[in-house]
Amino acid sequence: MSSTSSALNLADIFEAVVDAMPDREVLVCDDQRRTLAELDERANRVGHHLIAAGVRPGDHVGMHMRNSVEFVETLLGLLKIRAVPVNVNYRYIDAELRYLYANADLTAVVVDADFVDRTAAVAPDCPTLRHVLVLGEASAASAAGLAAVVPSVSSYRRDVDSASGARDFPSRSNDDLFVIYTGGTTGMPKGVLWRQEDFFRSALVSGNQYGDGYDDGPSLAAAHAQNPTPPSFLLTAPLIHGAAVYTLFTGLFMGTKTVLMRQFDALESLALIEREKINIYMIVGDAIGRPFADAVAEHGGEFDLSSLFVVGSGGALWSQAVRDQITGLFPNIYLNNGFGSSESGMDGSMQALEDGSLRMAPRPGVCVVDTDLRPIAPGSDDIGWVAHSGHVPLGYYNDPAKTASTFPVVDGVRMSVLGDMARIEADGSIVILGRGSACINSGGEKIYVEEVEEALKSHPAVFDTLVAGLPDPRFGQRVAAVVQLREGAAATAEELTEHCRERIARYKVPREIVEVPAILRSPSGKADYRWAQSTLEKESAARS
Numbered sequence: 001m002s003s004t005s006s007a008l009n010l011a012d013i014f015e016a017v018v019d020a021m022p023d024r025e026v027l028v029c030d031d032q033r034r035t036l037a038e039l040d041e042r043a044n045r046v047g048h049h050l051i052a053a054g055v056r057p058g059d060h061v062g063m064h065m066r067n068s069v070e071f072v073e074t075l076l077g078l079l080k081i082r083a084v085p086v087n088v089n090y091r092y093i094d095a096e097l098r099y100l101y102a103n104a105d106l107t108a109v110v111v112d113a114d115f116v117d118r119t120a121a122v123a124p125d126c127p128t129l130r131h132v133l134v135l136g137e138a139s140a141a142s143a144a145g146l147a148a149v150v151p152s153v154s155s156y157r158r159d160v161d162s163a164s165g166a167r168d169f170p171s172r173s174n175d176d177l178f179v180i181y182t183g184g185t186t187g188m189p190k191g192v193l194w195r196q197e198d199f200f201r202s203a204l205v206s207g208n209q210y211g212d213g214y215d216d217g218p219s220l221a222a223a224h225a226q227n228p229t230p231p232s233f234l235l236t237a238p239l240i241h242g243a244a245v246y247t248l249f250t251g252l253f254m255g256t257k258t259v260l261m262r263q264f265d266a267l268e269s270l271a272l273i274e275r276e277k278i279n280i281y282m283i284v285g286d287a288i289g290r291p292f293a294d295a296v297a298e299h300g301g302e303f304d305l306s307s308l309f310v311v312g313s314g315g316a317l318w319s320q321a322v323r324d325q326i327t328g329l330f331p332n333i334y335l336n337n338g339f340g341s342s343e344s345g346m347d348g349s350m351q352a353l354e355d356g357s358l359r360m361a362p363r364p365g366v367c368v369v370d371t372d373l374r375p376i377a378p379g380s381d382d383i384g385w386v387a388h389s390g391h392v393p394l395g396y397y398n399d400p401a402k403t404a405s406t407f408p409v410v411d412g413v414r415m416s417v418l419g420d421m422a423r424i425e426a427d428g429s430i431v432i433l434g435r436g437s438a439c440i441n442s443g444g445e446k447i448y449v450e451e452v453e454e455a456l457k458s459h460p461a462v463f464d465t466l467v468a469g470l471p472d473p474r475f476g477q478r479v480a481a482v483v484q485l486r487e488g489a490a491a492t493a494e495e496l497t498e499h500c501r502e503r504i505a506r507y508k509v510p511r512e513i514v515e516v517p518a519i520l521r522s523p524s525g526k527a528d529y530r531w532a533q534s535t536l537e538k539e540s541a542a543r544s
Helices: 010-020 036-052 069-080 094-103 113-125 140-147 156-160 196-202 217-225 242-254 266-276 285-302 320-329 400-406 449-457 493-501 529-543
Strands: 025-029 032-035 060-064 084-087 106-112 131-135 152-155 177-183 189-195 233-235 258-260 280-283 310-313 334-341 345-352 358-360 366-369 384-389 413-424 430-435 439-442 445-448 462-472 476-485 512-515
Touching: 010 036, 010 069, 010 196, 010 217, 010 242, 025 036, 025 069, 025 242, 032 036, 032 069, 036 069, 036 131, 036 156, 060 069, 060 113, 069 084, 069 242, 069 258, 094 113, 094 189, 106 113, 113 131, 113 140, 131 140, 131 156, 140 152, 152 156, 177 196, 177 242, 189 196, 196 345, 217 242, 233 242, 233 266, 242 258, 242 334, 266 285, 280 285, 285 310, 285 320, 285 476, 320 334, 334 358, 345 384, 366 413, 366 430, 400 413, 439 462, 439 476, 445 449, 449 462, 449 476, 449 493, 462 529, 476 529, 493 512, 512 529
Parallel strands: 025 258, 060 084, 060 106, 084 177, 106 131, 131 152, 233 258, 233 280, 280 310, 310 334, 476 512
Antiparallel strands: 025 032, 177 189, 334 345, 345 358, 358 430, 366 384, 384 413, 413 430, 439 445, 462 476
């Protein structure tokens, strides 16, 4: 074991759980399975290899990987050696990856062989990058290209397997860091910087979503060890997203089985429910919820789905229509609509009201503030922003300006204020009214309009543009844009779409582009997004 234990360090908590129930099977992906003891030993090997490769406490290490058992081994191995895991969205194109690698000051990257060429392409612009660990077999050409731009390259299968499996690492701290990269309002990724104790308290609800939390790893482990049959999870979303990581840690700390899908497939998920006797099915809004419901409607009779009793959504709101469809198929199912973010953790669950708005029960540290960042009194008709205090992140890595606006300090207390508009009821419950910022949530992916607008404006024919989200039956929202062309210029929607594909990830590219004579802005130049939204909705209705 570590020489001493920090009460709420994530690696120390995990090791306490391992010691309390080593033989519990906790991880399944494809044909690989791991007990807690096996996962611990594999994570130790990853940690020892990375130490030998020069990774030191506090170093940032990118995880450029799809879901896999190795992803979890790497995550835990990094925490064990006090390095900082950095999630890398494998859907990003080179421009986005180049920014993230450099912004995060990555010293090492663990990368799937499929993405080696992408790492090689951006590595020259990341001067801190010293080591790459490759999972899988890259082609000879790809391996040679990577070796030409990175000082040290290793093979996961060869070099991790040969490393020590001993748990003999130095002591750790509750102040060790954990980073979750998410989209920023400038459109580029932002690294949310958490103290691990704060992350445990807020994102993981102190290790207990259904009651009082725990103050140390041994107490948590002893409590969960008393439950011989904890509920099993099917995690359908990529672990590169915050909500999925919350679920992963929740399962590990409960000593329960979490089944990962390397890539979501609705029909395959039904087979996994039957095979693994899944109790809790975790989704990201309608992007997964609708295909799941459709698959059950068409093929549910082919599988034994009787073990399922919860469908939970995090990372994106899901529509009432899809929730109704699921409850129609599973009359006794419990639907959990989680509210939270990478910048605030898990804030609670929401219940739909008759007017379509969503209500969240009172929770310590969560309130609604006015424009002066002062709490609005319960029962007031005033509308403000949801704010969080207490165990909140330290800020955004390498971005003091955005940190100051999102994590303001008021009367010596740091808060997280993300732009969710709300009002607070007399009983302290919070009614969520919608995003105050211009963020589009498409299938759980946060898309910031400024980035899409910037891509469109880089086309020589575009004079001005505004981007907004339109309702989408599967993804919740889809990206759309109104465009004003330069006088005398011409460009088709197809041309503009192709132009965007070269600059931003495909899920951010507008699916509808409407040409207008002029973009409506205020005299000061501020965008009128209500006008843009209305224009796009009218055009979409006319086409349908």
